[in-house]
Structure formats: structure tokens, C-alpha cells
Amino acid sequence: MHPPLAVDIDGTLTDDARALDPRVVDPLRSWPAPVVVATGKALPYPVGLCEFLGLPVRVIAENGGATYLADDDDLTFHGDREAARAVVEAYRDAGYDLGWGAVDLVNRWRETEVAVNVDQPLDPLRDVAERRGMRVFDTGYAYHVTTPDVDKGVALRSVAERLDYDPAQFAAVGDSENDAGMLDVAGTSFAVANADEAAKAAAGDVTEGSFADGFLEALDRIRGAR
Structure with missing residues (x-):
């Protein structure tokens, strides 16, 4: 059984020029559990990404400041x-x-x-x-x-509850200090090889591959662990 997945965008689904790597599209679309796109970008970006990929809109934006789930059609904001x-x-x-x-x-x-x-x-x-x-x-x-009490980890706890999961059931992949809270909360977590030290310290493991290569490697390892 595949776990629900929380994934960052920039540096994780992209190449080193911040372009979305096309190889991530099919694995995201075919993932058999909920996929939550978790980013520091403003809300329209992850919403647009989900729409263009054909994914149900499940997003954490602004480093946890904004969350939206199509499942309950509830948009929440935290922060000042x-x-x-x-x-x-x-x-x-x-x-x-x-x-x-x-x-x-x-x-x-x-x-x-x-x-x-x-x-x-x-x-x-x-x-x-x-x-x-x-x-x-x-x-x-x-x-x-x-705001100090807002981050992707806090948001993931909220999103998991709304999706009827324990946060520890999630697998998460990210690359930056703003992903550290999410990587720490998730039960299975990977920092891609290009990640900063904060993300690597918070993650359960670090991939050999960088950027989207690392993300795809993480998915392979998650599948292999099931």
C-alpha cells in the first residue's frame, strides 16, 4: 500500500534552472494515494500545477500559511x-x-x-x-x-487530519530549510541531494540524485519499502 505523499516544488520537482522536470508528471498522476503539493510559493502556483497535472487540488502554500483541499473544499490561512x-x-x-x-x-x-x-x-x-x-x-x-509558528510541518499535520490520515503515514520529499518541518513530521522522508543542511538533518534519508532525479529515486525507494 502506497503512503500519501507531500512534495515540494522548487528544487524537488524541478531541474537546476527551476523548470518542472517532465519526468515527474506521470509518477505524480499515477500515485495511488493522496498527493499534497507543499511549497513556499503563493497559492495560485501549486493550485495551477495540480490543475495542469490533472491532480486533485491538495496544496500547502506560503510555507504553511495557506492550505486548500478539494476533498473538503476548505481554504485556510495562518500567519500575519x-x-x-x-x-x-x-x-x-x-x-x-x-x-x-x-x-x-x-x-x-x-x-x-x-x-x-x-x-x-x-x-x-x-x-x-x-x-x-x-x-x-x-x-x-x-x-x-x-510568522514563527507557521511552517509546512504544522500545515501537514492539519492536512493529514482533514484527509483522515496520521501525519506519520505520509512520505515527504523536499530540499530546503522551509521543508524541514514537513520532513520531520512525515513518517518517511527524503531530502534530495541538492538539499540544504537543515533539510538533510530533518529528513530520514538523503537521495543520491539531485533535483527531480532525487525525487524519482525517493519514489522508487518508497515503493520498494512497501
Whole structure:
């Protein structure tokens, strides 16, 4: 029997240029248990991914700040976007920028957090966030200013309950510090080889392959364990 699956997008389902690897499509579509797409991206991205892949929409977005399940048609939000905005405004006042250009599509649809481009200085952002009781996730693709008690692990516990599973029944695959909570909560978890140290420390195992190669390897190992 296959376990339900929670999987990150960037760095896990993609190649090193952040393009979705086409080899992940069929394995995701054919997985015989619920698949939850768990990402730091704003809600429209994982919803769109599920729609285009033909998967039931089951998503964790914004590092746990937003969850939606087609099963119960319930959209929930956790976190304090106004507090996150206050952090980035103080960051701007100190002479820094979010780094997304004139049209900020990265934050356009965010409901619970704010993301800053990794080209911008991280230490001053973390300093401002800590002074205001907020947290910064460095995903390798963006710096996410979010509420400390919100992460993918907390969201996975909620999603599992709504799907009538124990979180320990889930298998999870990810690559970044924002996946660490999810990898820790899941009963079976893999960090792909390109993962950062936080993800590797939280995961039960680390794949030999990187990016989508690692994800496909993880699925093979999950199947083999059943």
C-alpha cells in the first residue's frame, strides 16, 4: 500500500534552472494515494500545477500559511501578513529593496507572508524580522518573512487530519530549510541531494540524485519499502 505523499516544488520537482522536470508528471498522476503539493510559493502556483497535472487540488502554500483541499473544499490561512509587511517596510527604510522589479509577481497573490529576492542582503532582513518577532526562511530561491509558528510541518499535520490520515503515514520529499518541518513530521522522508543542511538533518534519508532525479529515486525507494 502506497503512503500519501507531500512534495515540494522548487528544487524537488524541478531541474537546476527551476523548470518542472517532465519526468515527474506521470509518477505524480499515477500515485495511488493522496498527493499534497507543499511549497513556499503563493497559492495560485501549486493550485495551477495540480490543475495542469490533472491532480486533485491538495496544496500547502506560503510555507504553511495557506492550505486548500478539494476533498473538503476548505481554504485556510495562518500567519500575519501585516507583520511581514512591516518587516519589509523597515528593511526598505534601511535602504534595501525586495529585488523583484517594478511588477512584483512573486508577492502579488501572497496572503500570509512576504518574499524577498535572494540577491538582496539576508542578515539585515533577519535582524529586522527577529526584532519584530518574525522569522525568515532561506529557501535558496527567496527569503520568506513569515510568522514563527507557521511552517509546512504544522500545515501537514492539519492536512493529514482533514484527509483522515496520521501525519506519520505520509512520505515527504523536499530540499530546503522551509521543508524541514514537513520532513520531520512525515513518517518517511527524503531530502534530495541538492538539499540544504537543515533539510538533510530533518529528513530520514538523503537521495543520491539531485533535483527531480532525487525525487524519482525517493519514489522508487518508497515503493520498494512497501
